[in-house]
Amino acid sequence: MENIITGIQLATTPEALIAILIGLIAGQILGAIPGLTASMAVALLVPYTFYLDPWIGIPMLLGMFKGSLFGSSITAILIKTPGTPAAAATVLDGYPLAQKGKGVKAMKMALYSSVFGDTFSDVMLIFAAGFLASIALNFGPPEYTLLTGFSLLCISSLTGNSVWKGLFSVFLGMIIGMIGLDPITATPRLTFEYLELEEGIGLIPMLIGTLAVSEALRQMEQPVKKLASSTLVFSKHKIDNVVTFLEFKSTLPTIIKSSGLGTLIGAMPGLGSTIAAFLAYGEAKRSSKKPENFGKGSLEGIAASESANNAVSGSNMIPLLAFGIPGDIAAALIMGAFLIQGITLGPVVFQDNPVEIYAIFAALIVANLFNLFLGHGLIKMCKHVVTVPKRLLFPAVLVIASAGAYALRGSLFDIQLVFCFGVLGYIMMKCDIPTVPMLIGFILIPIFEENLRVTLLLGSSHDLNVAFIFTRPAFVILFLIMTFTSLFILKRRKLRKLENINN
Amino acid sequence: MIINKNFHEKTLILILLGITLSFIFWIIPESIEDPENFGLQDGLNPSFAPYLIGFFAFFTLVFEYVKNYILNPKIGLTSEKKSFSKEVFYRIIKIIIVCLFYSFFLIETIGFYLASLIFITLLSFFLGEKRVLILFFFPILLMSIVFVSFEIGFNIFLPEGIILPQLLSIF
Incomplete structure (x- = not known):
């Protein structure tokens, strides 16, 4: 108990609180710049933490990480440009809602669900870190293969009106994801001896190009007169600018479910917030009473993706704190900052540094509270940015997107990719081929292929061959859950069809 | 059509x-x-x-x-x-050509900042912005923000291009 109180005191000193505030503000601004990811925001700050007191540097780092995740949803909603890949799923409903004049409502929904998801995963981290980490550590290549394979199958719920176009889009994304070096043999694939392609296609240029540049091109089609107006008009009705208690209450089950899903995915090393957001979005659409509203500005859609991607931020600390295994790049960077301060994370950290651990927990919760208040300020500020006429805003977006794409790898090729994917996305849009399944296929294929091939390798040295996967309890449990879920989906669809026929 | x-x-x-x-x-x-x-x-x-x-x-x-x-x-x-509108088709083709010219040639040759100044001015003009003051000051203001945030704030140096460093080395 004494440790808990000392930990809370450490995290709530005026210096630590100011550090959290600075981290949050910087994170929200950085997150809103297309191309600069949450990991990059943390990476930029890590060197400075070395010169700061541990209880100023680390809360600032945590604040920055949380702030950047919310900041990225602002641009996703207002200009269809996700600040970080994690907010790509927010575009699907946030942007259409903003087009209806309800941009502020969409941003507020994103803020509330972000803070909820964040707090949910932090609470899970505090109370169930050990338990969740032990589940996650049972997941090996066969389980990852099953999980990603199932996710790829579930993408059919995001395919729009035509199933074949959605499928083709997924296949296209998978093929683009295979460009580069083979994960097992390091043989170049689909590179045509072009050196830049050997590094593979970056997710950031692909995301910015397919979502932001293609949308900018579509908007620039409009007659000159229309381009003199701003991209968004904000409704003056109060009801369109707030999230009512009833609206929040109706989305609460989705938020809780998505936060749970995000927490679970965050606890598994290597999956990350982008996958969590898309999976939660698909699941919310599947289980919604009004799935037809998804993609047209559904509050549920925004709530699902935002709560899931933010839930990852807390839970990716689970394997980090419990076993010293970072769940993603941002967690690895945070681990680095701890090492700089002389704290080694892992199973013994709860015995060796209990005060520090409780201080981290307190800092995480304080950062969420501050994020909620600061988020309102950011929403007000960003509202004015999009009042710039389209003919000035879109060239500016293209330039900032180029700078953001360049920043990550310092490669001119990435800027060129941004525009190539912009053109591809525009052509796909004109042919009514959805671009989101392509992005999901691209994100999932490396994890799927690598784990599938490692599973086959493991099988070749086993007496039972590939059938060895059924000797793994984690695989069998996951397999049963997925089979029952699929059967449930099919049954529900059948019932819905029958209901439609009867009506 | x-x-x-x-x-x-x-x-x-x-x-x-x-x-x-x-x-x-x-x-x-x-x-x-x-x-x-x-x-x-x-x-x-x-x-x-x-x-x-x-x-x-x-x-x-x-x-x-x-x-x-x-x-x-x-x-x-x-x-x-x-x-299907032919007018829109030709318009978008022109915009795509400008974008590809900017990303494949202009940045590499004259550097990110100068290329972006030209790109924003040209594209804004093409999209119907005719006010000279806006066409002059808006790109400068935007590029100043980009410069301060990227080069000074984040220590990220955007491409200088081929020509500019050579010119600077002469003088």
Whole structure:
């Protein structure tokens, strides 16, 4: 108990609180710049933490990480440009809602669900870190293969009106994801001896190009007169600018479910917030009473993706704190900052540094509270940015997107990719081929292929061959859950069809 | 111009089929060299997954074509129409050319900042901005913000280009 109180005191000193505030503000601004990811925001700050007191540097780092995740949803909603890949799923409903004049409502929904998801995963981290980490550590290549394979199958719920176009889009994304070096043999694939392609296609240029540049091109089609107006008009009705208690209450089950899903995915090393957001979005659409509203500005859609991607931020600390295994790049960077301060994370950290651990927990919760208040300020500020006429805003977006794409790898090729994917996305849009399944296929294929091939390798040295996967309890449990879920989906669809026929 | 949406879909499937076939029979064999004596026991060949995806895409397209245009040939008669504007087409082609010129040539040659100044001014003018003051000051203001935030704030140095450093070295 004494440790808990000392930990809370450490995290709530005026210096630590100011550090959290600075981290949050910087994170929200950085997150809103297309191309600069949450990991990059943390990476930029890590060197400075070395010169700061541990209880100023680390809360600032945590604040920055949380702030950047919310900041990225602002641009996703207002200009269809996700600040970080994690907010790509927010575009699907946030942007259409903003087009209806309800941009502020969409941003507020994103803020509330972000803070909820964040707090949910932090609470899970505090109370169930050990338990969740032990589940996650049972997941090996066969389980990852099953999980990603199932996710790829579930993408059919995001395919729009035509199933074949959605499928083709997924296949296209998978093929683009295979460009580069083979994960097992390091043989170049689909590179045509072009050196830049050997590094593979970056997710950031692909995301910015397919979502932001293609949308900018579509908007620039409009007659000159229309381009003199701003991209968004904000409704003056109060009801369109707030999230009512009833609206929040109706989305609460989705938020809780998505936060749970995000927490679970965050606890598994290597999956990350982008996958969590898309999976939660698909699941919310599947289980919604009004799935037809998804993609047209559904509050549920925004709530699902935002709560899931933010839930990852807390839970990716689970394997980090419990076993010293970072769940993603941002967690690895945070681990680095701890090492700089002389704290080694892992199973013994709860015995060796209990005060520090409780201080981290307190800092995480304080950062969420501050994020909620600061988020309102950011929403007000960003509202004015999009009042710039389209003919000035879109060239500016293209330039900032180029700078953001360049920043990550310092490669001119990435800027060129941004525009190539912009053109591809525009052509796909004109042919009514959805671009989101392509992005999901691209994100999932490396994890799927690598784990599938490692599973086959493991099988070749086993007496039972590939059938060895059924000797793994984690695989069998996951397999049963997925089979029952699929059967449930099919049954529900059948019932819905029958209901439609009867009506 | 009005085009039949169904004809558009049919053409699209045929074009995508052509692309898929060339991917399977030309792009994969040309760009992936499988190591010798490599197989299932070693975790599959590098070309296995691309072939698999390629064939999945091929069968999806063939299935769609057969279902809609061979088993149900009358579908085209009831299809809705889709409008297509030549003016918009030429306009967007021009914008795409400007964007590709900026990303493939301009940045590399004269550097990010100068290229972006020219790009924003040109594109804004093309999109209908005629106020000289705005055309002059808006790009400068934006590039100043980009410079301060990237170069000073984040220590990220954007491309200088080929010409500018050479000119600076002369003077």
